Amino acid sequence: xxxxxxxxxxxxxxxxxxxxxxxxxxxxxxxxxxxxxxxxxxxxxxxxxxxxxxxxxxxxxxxxxxxxxxxxxxxxxxxxxxxxxxxxxxxxxxxxxxxxxxxxxxxxxxxxxxxxxxxxxxxxxxxxxxxxxxxxxxxxxxxxxxxxxxxxxxxxxxxxxxxxxxxxxxxxxxxxxxxxxxxxxxxxxxxxxxxxxxxxxxxxxxxxxxxxxxxxxxxxxxxxxxxxxxxxxxxxxxxxxxxxxxxxxxxxxxxxxxxxxxxxxxxxxxxxxxxxxxxxxxxxxxxxxxxxxx
Numbered sequence: 214x215x216x217x218x219x220x221x222x223x224x225x226x227x228x229x230x231x232x233x234x235x236x237x238x239x240x241x242x243x244x245x246x247x248x249x250x251x252x253x254x255x256x257x258x259x260x261x262x263x264x265x266x267x268x269x270x271x272x273x274x275x276x277x278x279x280x281x282x283x284x285x286x287x288x289x290x291x292x293x294x295x296x297x298x299x300x301x302x303x304x305x306x307x308x309x310x311x312x313x314x315x316x317x318x319x320x321x322x323x324x325x326x327x328x329x330x331x332x333x334x335x336x337x338x339x340x341x342x343x344x345x346x347x348x349x350x351x352x353x354x355x356x357x358x359x360x361x362x363x364x365x366x367x368x369x370x371x372x373x374x375x376x377x378x379x380x381x382x383x384x385x386x387x388x389x390x391x392x393x394x395x396x397x398x399x400x401x402x403x404x405x406x407x408x409x410x411x412x413x414x415x416x417x418x419x420x421x422x423x424x425x426x427x428x429x430x431x432x433x434x435x436x437x438x439x440x441x442x443x444x445x446x447x448x449x450x451x452x453x454x455x456x457x458x459x460x461x462x463x464x465x466x467x468x469x470x471x472x473x474x475x476x477x478x479x480x481x482x483x484x485x486x487x488x489x490x491x492x493x494x495x496x497x498x499x500x501x502x503x504x505x506x507x
Contacts, residue, residue, distance in 0.1 A: 216489035221496070221507055222431035228503040229276045229392045235338065239270075239281055242340060246332075249317045250285045250310075263287075267343065267369040269407045272376045274391035274414075278399055279407065282329075284343045284353065284369060285310075292346045292354065296364070303356035303363065310344045328357050328365070368457035375456030379415055383424035390414045390438060393431070393500065397439075400501035401474060404465030408454065415455045417441045432482050435499065439475035443468050474499050 231239070244260035251257040268282025269275035287310075295302035295309075307325035314330055315323055324331045332340040345353035345367070352368045380387040394410045397403065417438050423430045447468055451460045481495035489507070497504045 215487070216485040216492040217507060218432050218485065219427070219429035221493070221505055223428045224505045225396075225500065225503060226389050226392065226428070228505065229396060231275075231277060235277075235336075238336065239338060242332075242334070242338075243281070243283060245317055246283065246314065246340065246342060247285065249314055250287070253313045253316075254287050254291065265370075267373075268341070269391075269395075269411070271369060271373050272391075272411060273380075273388050274376065274395075274407070274411050276392050276395045276399075278395070280331075280339045280341050282341045282343065284345050284355075286347050286353070287344050289346060295356070301358060301362035304358035306344060306356045307358055310342070314342065325358070327359055328355055368459070371456035371458075372454055373456070376411065376415065379419060379455070383418050383421075384427060386424055386427070386434065387414060387418050389431075390418060390434060393435065394438065396500045396503060397474060400499065401470050403467050403470045405467040406461070406463060406465075408461055409452055409463050412452050412454060412461075413442055413445070414438070432478070432485065432496075435496075436475060436478040436482060439471050439478055443471035443475050 243264070243266070247262070247264040248258060248260035251259045251263055255263060263286040264283055265271065266282065267284045269279045270281045291306070295306040298305060307330060311323050311325040311330045312320070314332065318332055322333050329341040329343050332342065334340070343355055345355040348354055348366070351370055352366050354364050354366055357363045357365050376387065391411050391414045394414055395407065398405055398410065418424050421434070421437060423433060445468055447466065450462050450464050452463060453460055477495055477499055481492045484492040484495065493507055497506070
């Protein structure tokens, strides 16, 4: 009996998901943070308005190792107040929001860093809170406190919508590929960011010939995706984000490890019929211990 590809990859994808208890803990913290922002900035006790998930959790491409990113919208007058500072009002804004959040969570653990306030939790699920201001046309302005301070623009809702639309068009395979690729990154210590994983996964699956199939094709999807990643130009360091059109920079080198893992995937596929236990071990070399032992 050969290696049973479909059930193995279906179980693997299930193993990458947060437990119901973790999802509940994330939701509780999200609503508490939202309520604190609304209480102090909007004269409201709502725990739902003026916030939404962003980053990999917002795009639904996260796995257990991911931070939870959320955007909190602040009033326009708050922007005007800190924009009037003669130097680095952005840093002052982050410090103010950090102090507001410290009313709910211990100030000793909070950290204002770059563009976000990070809130670590003892269970390892850390929040990164991005204070931002709503612009016309669904974009948001946020503070960058690095290099003397500046204002930057982001359009996370367009990125979330683009991932969702592509996922709908490829039988839900995009989001699962993004999660599997994160497991590969973590297991093989690949120097690649979560957003670049999502960009490469999105670009790859948009033209992959089997994008309408399901778990039974995930060995081939792994092989073909790793080949695609390994063939990205090593000179490229600017990458266009789906939906928003913004560019991110990545100077990491991930192509060599992708090629090594591609070769391993080819080996695993070759072993699936006659040597199923060997194939199983090879998939675990690529994806780690959350890939099941069958």
